[in-house]
Each structure stands twice: as structure tokens, then as C-alpha cells.
Amino acid sequence: MVQQERNPGMPLDMGLINAIVVNKSATVRRCGELGTRRIVTGDHQLAWLMRAISCMDLTTLKGNDTPMRVFRLCEKAKMPVRQDMIKKLGKSDLTAAAVCVYPARVKDAVRALKGTGIPVASVATGFPSGQTSLKVKLEEIRQAVVDGAEEIDVVISRDKVALAQWTELYDEIRAFREACGAASLKVIMAAGELPTLTHLAKASMIAMMAGADFIKTSTGMEEVNATFPIGMTMVRQIREYYELTGHMVGFKAAGGINDAATALVWLSLIREELGVEWLNSNYFRIGASSLINDIERSLWVGLTGMCAARTYMPLA
Amino acid sequence: MVCGGRAMAERLTSHPDVAKVDFCGSTLVGQSIRKATAGTGKGITLQMSGKSPNIIFEDADLDGAIEGIMDAIFRNQGQICSAGSRLLVQESIAEKFFAKIRRRMSTIRISTSLDKSIDMSAVLAGTARIQRLVDTARAEGADVWQPDIEIPETGDFWVPTLITNVGPTSTVVQNEIFGPVVAAMTFRDAKDAVELANNQRYGLGSGVWSENISLALDVAHQIRAGMVWVNCYNMFDATGPFGGRKETGYGRQGGQEGLMNYVKPKWMPFDKHDWTERLSDFAAALEKWSTRQFGIIDENDVPFGNPALVVDKSPKLYISGKQVAASSNYVYQCRTPTGEVIGQIAESTSGDVAKAIDAAHKAAPGWAKTAPHMRGQLLFDMAENLSYRVEEFAKRIHIMTGRTMESCTAEVEKAIERLFTYASWADKWGGRVQEVPVYGLTVTVNDPIGVIGIVCPEEYPLLGFVSSFAPAVARGNAVVVVPSEAHPLSATDMFQIFDTTSVPAGVINVVTGGQAQASRVIAAHEDLTMIWHFGDAESAFFVEYLAHDNCKRTWCAHGVQRDWMDNEQGEGLEFLHESVEYKTIWMPAGI
Numbered sequence: 001m002v003q004q005e006r007n008p009g010m011p012l013d014m015g016l017i018n019a020i021v022v023n024k025s026a027t028v029r030r031c032g033e034l035g036t037r038r039i040v041t042g043d044h045q046l047a048w049l050m051r052a053i054s055c056m057d058l059t060t061l062k063g064n065d066t067p068m069r070v071f072r073l074c075e076k077a078k079m080p081v082r083q084d085m086i087k088k089l090g091k092s093d094l095t096a097a098a099v100c101v102y103p104a105r106v107k108d109a110v111r112a113l114k115g116t117g118i119p120v121a122s123v124a125t126g127f128p129s130g131q132t133s134l135k136v137k138l139e140e141i142r143q144a145v146v147d148g149a150e151e152i153d154v155v156i157s158r159d160k161v162a163l164a165q166w167t168e169l170y171d172e173i174r175a176f177r178e179a180c181g182a183a184s185l186k187v188i189m190a191a192g193e194l195p196t197l198t199h200l201a202k203a204s205m206i207a208m209m210a211g212a213d214f215i216k217t218s219t220g221m222e223e224v225n226a227t228f229p230i231g232m233t234m235v236r237q238i239r240e241y242y243e244l245t246g247h248m249v250g251f252k253a254a255g256g257i258n259d260a261a262t263a264l265v266w267l268s269l270i271r272e273e274l275g276v277e278w279l280n281s282n283y284f285r286i287g288a289s290s291l292i293n294d295i296e297r298s299l300w301v302g303l304t305g306m307c308a309a310r311t312y313m314p315l316a
Numbered sequence: 317m318v319c320g321g322r323a324m325a326e327r328l329t330s331h332p333d334v335a336k337v338d339f340c341g342s343t344l345v346g347q348s349i350r351k352a353t354a355g356t357g358k359g360i361t362l363q364m365s366g367k368s369p370n371i372i373f374e375d376a377d378l379d380g381a382i383e384g385i386m387d388a389i390f391r392n393q394g395q396i397c398s399a400g401s402r403l404l405v406q407e408s409i410a411e412k413f414f415a416k417i418r419r420r421m422s423t424i425r426i427s428t429s430l431d432k433s434i435d436m437s438a439v440l441a442g443t444a445r446i447q448r449l450v451d452t453a454r455a456e457g458a459d460v461w462q463p464d465i466e467i468p469e470t471g472d473f474w475v476p477t478l479i480t481n482v483g484p485t486s487t488v489v490q491n492e493i494f495g496p497v498v499a500a501m502t503f504r505d506a507k508d509a510v511e512l513a514n515n516q517r518y519g520l521g522s523g524v525w526s527e528n529i530s531l532a533l534d535v536a537h538q539i540r541a542g543m544v545w546v547n548c549y550n551m552f553d554a555t556g557p558f559g560g561r562k563e564t565g566y567g568r569q570g571g572q573e574g575l576m577n578y579v580k581p582k583w584m585p586f587d588k589h590d591w592t593e594r595l596s597d598f599a600a601a602l603e604k605w606s607t608r609q610f611g612i613i614d615e616n617d618v619p620f621g622n623p624a625l626v627v628d629k630s631p632k633l634y635i636s637g638k639q640v641a642a643s644s645n646y647v648y649q650c651r652t653p654t655g656e657v658i659g660q661i662a663e664s665t666s667g668d669v670a671k672a673i674d675a676a677h678k679a680a681p682g683w684a685k686t687a688p689h690m691r692g693q694l695l696f697d698m699a700e701n702l703s704y705r706v707e708e709f710a711k712r713i714h715i716m717t718g719r720t721m722e723s724c725t726a727e728v729e730k731a732i733e734r735l736f737t738y739a740s741w742a743d744k745w746g747g748r749v750q751e752v753p754v755y756g757l758t759v760t761v762n763d764p765i766g767v768i769g770i771v772c773p774e775e776y777p778l779l780g781f782v783s784s785f786a787p788a789v790a791r792g793n794a795v796v797v798v799p800s801e802a803h804p805l806s807a808t809d810m811f812q813i814f815d816t817t818s819v820p821a822g823v824i825n826v827v828t829g830g831q832a833q834a835s836r837v838i839a840a841h842e843d844l845t846m847i848w849h850f851g852d853a854e855s856a857f858f859v860e861y862l863a864h865d866n867c868k869r870t871w872c873a874h875g876v877q878r879d880w881m882d883n884e885q886g887e888g889l890e891f892l893h894e895s896v897e898y899k900t901i902w903m904p905a906g907i
Contacts, residue, residue, distance in 0.1 A: 068407050068502045075483030079456075083487055307670055309843040309866065310677070311540075311562075314484035315515045 007247040009177065009211030012170045016244075017205060022197040022233055031228035035261075038268045045264070046302045049295050050091055051279065052263045053080050057121055057252070057287045058316060059100040061128075061220070067108040073289075074099050074112035076316040081296055088303050096292075097281035098151060102127070103144045110148035121151035121186070125176065128190075128219035130155040134172065141179040151184040152176075153252075155219060158193045161203050169203065173210035186214035186252055186285075191230040192222030200230065204237040214250035220287060225255025228269065235273045248278065254287030260298035263291060292316050326352045332588060334358065336578060338569065340397065343867070346565060350864040355591045355857025357874045361567030361577050362867060363397060363559050365492045366520030368541065369513040370400030370549060373506075374409045376525035380547065381413075382420050384523055385498065386435070388549040390424060390476050393439045394496040397564070398521035400549055401493060403500040404509055410502045414480065421476050422463040428471065438472045439495055446474055446495035453479050453488040453499075484515050492518075506531060510538045517866075520560030523549045536901050537761075542568070544901040548754075551902045556750035556758055561765075561897045562845055566869035571750060573760060573898045583885055584876060591857040598861070605858055606836040629659035631808035633668060633828060636675035637821030639811055642829070643667050650805055653718035659805050664829035669796065669837040672825040673844060676767040676794035679822025684764045684792040686820075692742030695790055698817040699735035702728070702810075709809060713777055716803040730881055731782040737887055738790040745791070745892050756905035762896040764792030765846045765869075769838035771831055771859075773850035773873070776880045777803035781810065783880050784848065785824055787891035796825045798834040835859055842866045848894065849873065 040048050058077045060069060077096035079086075086092055099109050100121040109120040122144035126132035141152050154176045160169040177185050187207040194200050207215050215234055218225040231253055238249050251274075253266055263286060270278050278284055293313045300308040318324065322345050329337045330352040336359040339346055343364040353360060370388045372381045388400025405413050429437040439446065454460050459481040467473040477497040482489050488499045503509040513522060521543040526532045536544040542560040545551060552558060557568035568574040580586065594601040629650070632639040642662035650659035664672075683691075702709070706728045713724040747761040768788045773780040777800045788795050799807030807826055814824055827834060835855055838847055839862035846869045849859050853875030863870050871894045880886035 064504060066407055066504050068410075069504060069508075071481075072483045072501075075485045079485040082485070082490070306840060306842045306865065307673070309517070309562075309845075311515055312517045312842075314490060315511065 004248050007208065007211060007213055007249050009174070010209050010245060012167060012206065012209055014166065017166060017202050020198065020201045020205060020237075022201050024197050024229070027197060027229045027232055031232050034228060034269055034272075035265045038272065040264055040268070042302075046089065046299060048264055048267055049260060049299055049302070050089065050094055052260075052267060052286065053094060053292065053295055054097060055281045055284050055286055056080070056096045056292060057098045057100045057254075057285050058096045058292065059220070059254075059287050059289050061100070061102055061123060065102060065105055067105070070099075070101055070105050070108040071112045073316055074109055074118075076292065076314065077113065077118050078116055079314075080292055081299060082314060085296070085299055085303060089299070097285055100153065100287060103140055103147070106144050106147040106149045119150035120148060121153055122147075122149035123153045123155075123219075125154040127153070127155050127188075128221045130157050130190075134175065138175060138179045141176060145179075145181060145183045149183060151186060152180050153186040153188055153216060155188045155190055156203060156207065158190055161194050161199050166202065166206055170206050170210050173207050173212065177211035184213040185211065186216045186250075187212040188216040188219055188254075189234065190219055190222055191217050191234075192224035197229060197233045201233050201237050204234045205241060208237070208241045208249050212249055214252050214285065216252035216254055216287070218255045220255030222255070226253040226257055228265070231266065231269060232273065235269065239274060248283055250283040250285065251278070252285040252287060257286055257288050257291055259291070259294045263295060289316055322348060325349055329353055329358075330356070332590070335586065337361070338567070338577070339363065340569075343563065346867065347864040350867070351861055354860035354864070355589055355853060355872075355874065357586065357588050357853075359577060359580075361559070361569065362565030363567070363569065364563070364565045364867065366397045366399065366518045366560060366564055367402055367490070367492055367516045368398055368400050368518070368521035368523070369402045369404050369539075370523035371404045371509050371513060371525065371535065372406060372409070372413060373509075373524075373526040373528070373531060374406040375528050375531070377527060377547070378409065378413060378416060381525040382416050384525060384547070384549045385417060386420070388523055389498045390421075390436060390496050393436055393474070394498075395440055395494055396550065398543060398550060398558075399494075400521065400523050401498055402489060402516075403498050404512055405500060405502050406509075407502040407504055414478070414500070417478060418461065418463065421478065422465065424463065424465060424476055426465065426467045426473055426475070428468060436476065436496060439474050440472075442472050443474050443495075446493060446497060449488055449491065449493050450477060450479070450497060453482065453486065456482075456486055458482045458486060458488065484512065490516070506535055510535060514538075514540050517563040518560065519562035520564040521545065521550070532903075542897065542899060544899060546901060546903045548902055548904050551752075551754060551904075553750075553752040553754070556752050556900050556902075557760055557898050558900070559898070561869075563867045565867055568898055571760065571900075572748065576893050581885070581890060587853070587874060587876065589853050589857070589874060591854075594857060602836070602858060605854065606832045608830055608833070629805055629808070631659065631661065631805065631811070631828065633662060633664060633672070634808075634811045634814065634824070634826040635668070635672045636678070636825065637815070637819065648830075650716065650803065652715055658715060661804055661828050664827040664834055666837040669827050669834055670841065672796045672827050673767060673769070673838075673841055675822040675825050676796050677843065679820055680764070680766050680794040683794055683820060683823050684766075686792070688743030688746070688792070691790055691792065692739040694817060694819065695735050695739035695742065695786060698813060698819070699732045699739065701813050701816045702735065703732050705813075706732075709778060709806060712805055712809060713803075716777060716805060726881070727776055727779045731779045734779065734782055734887055735786055738786040741787070741892060742790040747898075750900065752902070754902065754904050757903045758900065760898050760900045762791070762892075763899045765895065765897050766793065767796065767844060767846075768793045768895070769796050769841070769844050769847040771798045771835050771838070771847070771849045771851055771855075772800050772807070773878065773880070774800045774802060775877060778806035778810075779880045779886070780850065781807045783886050783891075784850065787887070788848075788895045789823060791892065791895035793895060794823045794825075796827065796838065798827055798829070798831055798838070801829070801831045804828045831855070836862065839863055839868070840865065845869060846894075847871070850878075
């Protein structure tokens with residue numbers, strides 16, 4: 001695959017933004033059939049599951065995260081599937097895509113992943129609510145980058161979306177992108193807190209115009225996180241932006257993806273709506289923590305035909 | 317006394333004159349013994365590998381705990397199945413504690429066993445395996461530390477080893493090393509510690525170090541192992557039972573609990589069975605036993621029998637407190653003795669059974685924590701709800717089996733009585749104080765197993781069903797029940813009773829269908845640690861054989877039919893014993 005130039009963004013085009021509309025019921029209907037129209041079984045399923053793992057940002061965002069807890073997660077990122085299974089699968093270089101932590105834990109993650117090539121992603125800008133000053137948000141991004149984060153997951157100001165302050169939203173994200181420097185910028189829509197799918201679509205397009213490298217569904221902490229209609233809406237905007245500018249922006253689904261079956265449907269969505277070129281860790285991520293264990297159990301079923309015990313898969 | 321390896325073990329244990337096997341050794345040999353003795357009717361106790369956690373809290377006597385680590389993993393060269401080979405240290409004291417361990421390890425004396433001043437001697441069976449695992453640890457990025465102490469130049473000696481900078485994914489954390497090598501991780505709090513402690517395939521020993529009794533007991537209750545040593549490690553006495561759960565095995569050695577593994581009820585005949593011919597082509601035999609033509613409905617079979625007798629029945633499955641359709645559309649007919657069809661019974665698929673097992677797992681922790689008194693109240697309530705419908709349930713049995721209404725009514729009333737019995741046992745069989753030589757308190761707690769897969773007897777469609785789930789549920793287990801294949805309607809009628817009684821969703825799950833097929837799925841499912849099987853002797857062979865894979869505990873009837881109406885056979889100590897895992901907690905005390 002040709003390595004694409006990083007999305008440079010473009011000037012805000014309000015004409016385009018104003019023209020964006022989403023029909024919710026049509027979107028929901030299309031999403032309802034996703035899991036039924038493309039069934040993946042056998043060896044193909046094993047491959048898809050491993051692809052899902054390679055696209056996972058293993059995440060811990062808890063108030064009581066400590067260096068040791070982060071270390072444990074990083075160990076899982078390095079060895080996401082048990083050794084004996086990896087041997088059977090013949091994929092000894094399988095790792096997670098990244099480890100995602102709070103800013104205070106970036107150094108711990110960087111230390112634990114040293115020499116592995118697995119990047120550290122840091123949430124920033126007053127995650128999860130974003131209800132803090134722009135000054136503080138930008139400083140948070142800069143500090144995380146200094147500490148070694150190669151990816152930054154920021155949150156948009158949902159109040160700006162609610163009040164249709166589109167220019168302010170564009171400017172804010174532009175500022176985030178500058179503060180990131182070389183670090184990759186993922187812009188979290190917090191879709192569950194936006195009024196409608198149309199608002200979500202507009203905000204997604206603005207984020208891409210402002211220079212997002214990835215757009216992300218949610219913080220994982222809203223009442224509603226990564227649903228298929230939300231994903232479908234965002235992914236369709238990614239396609240629009242690509243057709244407009246020729247630049248590929250990545251998509252990250254985060255929160256509420258608890259089992260292997262759901263993960264497979266997400267892969268199917270990306271493949272159908274965007275194409276195989278997006279189905280790798282450069283352009284597709286799943287933010288999760290316990291999902292990895294369910295995928296591991298599914299791999300076990302695929303390899304041996306047996307339903308594994310939960311406590312046998314090493315903890316993330 | 318004879319010597320030999322795996323071949324000798326198989327030979328000896330499968331000899332027809334051997335009635336009971338008590339095995340302590342490697343998982344591989346234990347599994348082969350299980351296969352060799354499957355379906356024979358012999359009693360088996362298996363006590364195999366472990367990867368036991370030794371948990372040190374910040375409020376422990378740290379120097380005392382250090383000596384506990386000596387007992388757990390260094391004395392006896394760590395070559396004991398219950399060795400505390402995973403060390404879990406609270407993060408807040410980790411640095412200080414590891415420094416103490418290193419200091420203590422540096423004072424260890426190793427020499428031949430004739431030297432009278434030693435802490436450790438030679439290891440059994442060579443050092444090659446230990447070397448391999450320690451090398452793997454290094455390759456995976458762990459820190460491997462050994463004290464600078466002398467060992468004899470010749471002989472199989474291994475310097476005590478501390479491995480840090482490892483997580484649950486590390487090879488040395490998951491696998492038994494069987495040597496003086498301890499893999500150490502840190503934890504934040506008790507919840508973390510318990511999660512790490514239970515994240516293993518085995519369930520033999522554990523150590524809990526804390527001077528806070530509330531904390532120590534809370535953690536002791538949550539660890540899924542056969543032994544919990546509080547402020548001590550590797551204490552043994554014949555008075556107290558010893559043994560493990562999960563892939564460590566089953567059965568106990570010592571204590572009255574261990575004696576239970578050597579006895580059977582007086583009334584029970586001891587039939588021996590030989591299935592060696594099935595073993596010659598196991599896969600084919602398994603297929604033949606567990607596969608059947610799914611019911612293709614003969615047009616002549618439908619319409620239903622005399623509509624005056626019964627309203628037609630197409631019962632569903634009962635999973636997670638809801639009536640759900642089976643995922644296949646196959647059914648078979650439930651018929652009266654004269655051949656009239658009175659019900660279309662769903663054939664559960666392996667997916668349905670797996671779903672039911674999942675539902676049971678979700679419900680099991682909450683049910684186990686439910687106050688025993690409340691569990692009892694639920695069963696009393698269930699009995700009461702059943703008592704309003706005696707005539708209806710009796711009539712159902714009468715139509716299915718053709719027995720007299722008198723006999724059927726007696727069966728229903730007995731089922732009610734049985735529910736009362738187990739309601740009473742819900743909070744009156746908690747365990748035993750063991751009179752060991754150590755001063756303090758050593759108790760064996762009768763812990764729920766978790767999820768039990770139950771295949772009901774064919775006889776007594778209602779009473780057999782109730783007598784099967786009631787003891788398990790009373791003692792805090794969630795169950796997946798396969799009712800009588802020929803007469804399942806009494807069980808499916810109970811769905812409404814479960815609903816009216818507000819049985820918590822997932823505590824009781826019922827999957828109808830061919831018992832052989834369902835038994836196969838349950839016996840092979842790796843997230844199940846216990847199966848009760850009241851079917852025929854041949855089925856017991858397949859069930860016990862399949863159970864070898866994850867060392868599943870089994871209780872099979874081997875074709876012995878019970879008179880469920882007789883209290884001596886239909887209820888009591890046997891059932892309670894099979895509903896629990898004995899957890900022995902040693903708590904030495906003194907001021």
C-alpha cells in the first residue's frame with residue numbers, strides 16, 4: 001500500500017458543511033443488516049480476528065491507574081494472544097496497535113514499551129469532558145508529546161456543536177493539531193453527547209478539514225458510545241473527505257465493543273464502506289480493554305473447537 | 317509398592333480389581349488416567365499441577381511473609397504441587413519487600429541432603445526444564461535474579477530464582493515450573509489481587525498475608541482454590557482436607573471430606589464396566605453415541621393426540637430467566653405410552669447449550685454471594701408455588717408415563733417435600749472446623765462450585781428434575797439442566813414456577829433435547845468444572861472421557877438407577893457433597 005501523505009487539512013468550507021444531512025432511520029436500517037450480509041467463518045475468521053487485534057488500542061483510563069497497572073497492559077499489547085495459540089496461528093509478530101492512557105501515565109507506558117515499536121497514545125484536552133480552558137488543553141497535549149506519546153486522542157467541545165459554533169470548533173481542532181506537532185491527532189466526537197447524527201456528520205467533516213489524522217466515535221464514557229449508526233455516519237464523511245481531497249483519514253471506534261462478534265461486524269463495516277485499504281492499523285482502530293479476552297476465546301474456539309474457560313486467558 | 321511411569325500408572329489404574337484411584341502428579345498423567353478409567357465406575361481423586369499465588373498486603377508482617385515465601389517456594393526446592401510459585405506484592409511495599417526477599421535468598425544454604433545445615437537440596441528430575449523456562453523468561457524481557465550462593469558442583473541443584481518485570485502474559489507466570497523459581501507481580505488493592513490470583517488454569521493453593529482480619533477473610537473467600545493459608549503456607553495435616561479445583565483436579569486427601577472420596581452409599585451397587593472396545597476407535601464411537609437423525613416430522617404424526625387429554629405443547633428453552641426458542645428448528649415428539657404425540661420438543665444445539673452456560677456464569681457470582689437464608693427462602697417459595705398446582709403436574713406425568721394418578725400425585729408431593737429439604741440445607745451445611753495440630757483456626761468452607769451442568773435421570777420426570785437442581789442451587793450454584801429426554805414436559809412446565817418464584821435470571825437454565833448430544837457439549841465445554849450425569853453407563857464413559865480435557869469434575873450414575881422417592885437414595889449428603897468445593901483456610905493465631 002502506498003504510504004499516504006498525512007492529512008494536511010483544508011480551509012473551513014461552510015457551504016459544504018451546511019449541505020450535510022443524515023437520515024437517521026435509513027442509516028439505522030442499513031446498519032441493521034451489517035452483521036447478516038457478510039458472514040466470515042473458518043480460517044478467514046481467524047485471520048479477521050487477528051487483524052482486529054492488530055488494530056486495537058489497548059486502553060486503561062481509570063482514576064486508580066498506577067505504573068504497575070499500565071505495565072501489565074503493555075505486556076498484553078506485546079503478547080496479545082497466549083503463546084501456544086500464537087504458535088498454532090503462526091503469527092509470532094502479532095501485537096496491539098497502541099496503548100492508550102491518561103497523560104500522567106504516558107512515561108510509564110513509554111518505559112514499558114521501549115524497544116517494541118508499539119506507540120503510546122495519550123488522551124488530552126480535559127478528557128473526557130473537555131470542560132476546561134483552551135490554554136490548559138494545549139499545554140496538556142504538549143506535555144504528553146514531550147513525555148513520549150506518539151498519538152494524541154483529543155475531545156471536541158460539545159457545547160460548540162450544540163450551539164452550531166462551527167468556526168470556533170474548526171479553530172479549536174486546528175490548534176490541537178499544531179500542538180501535536182509530529183504526533184498523530186485523533187479527534188473524539190463524543191457522538192453520544194451530540195444532538196443528532198447530522199450534527200455528528202458536520203463535526204466529523206470539520207475535524208478532518210482542521211487536520212485530524214483520525215476521527216474517533218467516543219470517549220467510551222458517554223451513555224452511548226460506538227454504535228453502528230454513529231460509525232456509519234462518520235465513515236461516510238471520511239469517504240466524502242477522501243473523494244474531495246484525496247486524503248485518507250482514519251477511523252477509531254471506542255467504547256461498547258465487548259465481544260469478538262461485534263468486532264467482526266466493525267471490520268465488515270470498514271471494508272464495505274471504505275475499502276480494504278482502510279483495514280489496517282494506519283487507518284482503523286478499536287479502543288478496548290476486555291475485548292481482547294473475548295477475541296482470544298474466539299480464536300481458541302476456532303483453533304480447537306472448544307469453548308475456553310474465561311480465567312485461562314492472561315489478563316490485560 | 318511398585319515403581320514405574322505413565323504406562324505403569326495406566327496399567328495399574330485400569331486393572332479391573334482396582335476400585336479407587338488417588339493420583340498425585342502431573343496433569344498429563346492425570347488426564348491419561350482419567351481416559352483409561354472413564355466409565356468404569358471407579359472412584360477417582362486427581363491432584364495435579366498448581367500455580368498458586370502467595371499474596372502479600374501492605375499491612376502484613378513483612379518479615380513473617382518472607383519466611384512464608386521460604387515455605388512456599390524454596391524449601392523442598394519448590395517441588396510441591398501447592399508451591400506458591402506466583403508472588404503477588406502490594407505495589408506500595410513492593411520495592412522494600414523485594415529488597416528483603418533478595419537479602420533472605422542470599423542467606424539460603426544449599427547442599428546434599430546428608431548435610432545437616434541446609435535450607436535446600438537437589439531438585440528432582442533434573443534441571444533442564446527449569447533452565448528452559450528461566451531462559452524463556454529472559455527472552456520475554458523479564459528480570460531474572462539469583463543470589464550469589466554456593467551450590468555443589470555435581471548433582472541436580474538449582475539456585476533459588478526471583479523473576480520480576482512479568483505480567484499475566486508471561487510464560488513463567490502461566491506455567492508450572494516445579495522448581496525453586498518464583499515469578500513476582502505487583503497489585504494495587506485487594507480487588508486486583510483476587511483478579512490476578514484467579515487468572516490461572518489451576519486452583520490448588522494460595523497464601524494471604526495481612527494482619528487485618530477483615531481483609532484476609534474477604535480475600536480468602538474470593539480466591540478460587542482448595543487451600544488458603546493465612547499468614548502461613550504449606551501447612552498440612554491428615555485431619556484437614558488437601559486438594560484443588562479447576563485444572564488442578566478434584567477430590568480431597570485427608571479429613572472427613574477426603575474420606576467421602578473413599579466411600580459410597582450403602583444401598584448403591586458397585587457395578588464395574590469395561591469400555592476398552594470403545595477406546596479402539598474413540599472418535600467413531602463418540603459420533604455414533606452423540607449423533608442422531610434430527611426429527612423430521614412425519615406428516616402422519618401430526619395432528620396431536622386426543623385434544624381432550626391435553627393442550628398441545630411446544631415448549632421452549634429456559635435461558636437467563638427467559639423462554640427462548642432453540643436456534644435450530646429441529647424438534648422431536650414427546651409421546652404417551654400408546655404413541656400419541658403430546659408435545660414437540662426443541663433439539664438444543666451446541667450453541668444453545670453454550671449460551672446457557674454463559675448465562676449461568678453471569679448469574680453464578682451474584683447467587684453465590686446471596687445470603688444462604690435467602691437462597692433457602694427462594695426454594696421454600698418455589699415449593700409453595702408448586703403446591704398450588706399439584707393436580708396439574710400430576711396429570712402431566714400421568715399422561716406422559718401412563719402411571720396411576722396416585723403414583724403421579726405422590727411424585728409431585730415428594731418433589732415439594734424435596735424442595736423443602738434443600739431449602740433447609742441452604743444455610744445449614746457451611747463447613748467444618750478442623751482439629752489440626754496448629755493453634756488458631758482451620759476451617760473447611762463448603763464453597764459453591766460455580767456452574768454445574770446436569771443431565772437428569774429418565775425416571776421420575778418431575779422428581780428427578782427437582783432432585784437434580786435443588787441441591788446444587790441451594791448450595792449457591794447456577795445450573796444448566798438437561799431434563800429427561802422422553803418426558804421433558806414436567807421440567808418445561810416448571811418454567812412458570814421459576815418465573816413466579818423470581819428465580820434470578822441465569823441461576824436455573826434448562827435446555828431440552830437429545831441427552832447424548834447435550835451431554836457431549838457439556839462434557840467438552842472448557843468453561844465448566846462440574847457435570848452431574850444421571851444417565852446410562854455408556855454415556856458415563858463418554859462424559860468422563862471427554863472431561864479429561866480440562867480435568868472436569870464428574871459425578872456419574874454409571875447406569876445405576878435411583879429410587880428417587882426413597883430419601884436414602886434420592887437426597888442427602890451425597891448430593892450436598894457433589895454441590896461444593898471444599899476450601900480449607902488455615903489461620904494460625906497467637907499474641
